[in-house]
Amino acid sequence: MAIIAYTDGSSLGNPGPGGYGTILMDTEKLVKKEWSQGYRLTTNNRMELMAVIVALEKLKKPKTEIRIYTDSKYVCDAVEKKWVFGWEKKGFKGKKNPDLWQKFLIQYRKHKVSFQWVKGHAGNEFNERADQIAVAAANSNNLIIDHGFENNLAEDSGLF
Template sequence: MPHDDLPSAIIYTDGGCNPNPGPGGWAAILRLPDADRELSGSEAEATNNRMELRAALEALRALPCSHRVELYTDSRYLQRGVTEWLPGWIANRFRVQDREIKNRDLWEPLARELERHQITWRWTKGHAGDPWNERADQLARAAIPAKSLPLDDKNAVHVLTAAAYLGRARKGGWGVILSYRTHRKSLSGAEKATSANRMHLRAAIEGLRAIQRPLPIHIYTASDYLINGAITWVKGWAANGWVTKDGKDVSNRDLWEELAALDARLKPAWHVVSSESMPEPMVEAKRIATEAAKA
């Protein structure tokens, strides 16, 4: 069938993990002439790149026949993969330097979908106000499977952190609940001319600094910035002289260095918590952080 005669579809995709790598979710919105359709799914262990790729693959698979497609993604990995790298991968049987490419199990079927459809790839900046991209992001986040939290570990100290930020005043607050068996302690504070990210960092730092005994530690946060930084980014930043891959100075370096030292010494287990389903001590940490910011 000539491309001009193909039915049309506009697709918005998104995917991600929390933390990265970790439990992942993907989503796609198919805008078809007769109706819109939403798809989503998850994997227990994945990466951001894998979930972005999975979203595009599942969206194209969902089209029952060949279509003329405009596909919007905020993933440079996906965009560059299909527009730059894929021909070479196909020619080399999905191997690079005698190694199988990452996510081959998704790239191979995606290559077949590219033959089935006439696709124009559009890159859109994430979180820039596009309502369809924002909706895909919401669906992907909602699809991420929640891991059970080890709050019943009686042999460990639990550090539940939260932050609050008043944008107009540029004032922030942080709150921490420390819990060990039947003991509970609360900490909080505030700073001017700050940011929400700095307050999440400060909460983690102050919570860890307060631990005096050599015990196992679980630390909890609702901040993607904090959890991904602590688990994934900070080692690379430190090795690269606290400069990002883009050649820019790492934001909040002073706090990241302090947190990195505490993390190396105390070796806490990090846990991300949905802001919509925080356990009671974390709700309390959020309350005292908000009070501190408003004081």
């Protein structure tokens, strides 16, 4: 497989400022690119999932085979154990992050995606790098709004 991704999410508090880090590599062409973004208020799981979404969105050709390495059991198990497809059938009722899961599924269905869970903070070079850029994004001065999270907070507050 030529395309691999390492993804990670970070949240400084849960919820709190957060960020994702995504590394895409074409192992045949020896090309590596990185993306990250910070958010002013989000959760770790949202950033883990956002990192994967970004990896898939960056693929230019449909049906690209990609192996995604993540230290998120939340993301890896939801897909590999096919839970997310059951959640989708039930309209994500009672599930967190439906906005991101729906966005993920759109991208997921465009490609041939497999996941590999890796232990976080265990010395894997690219997992460590994805973590570094996710944390740096969370700590940056360029934090944007995670509308899906903040809108849900407003709804849950009962204020509007």
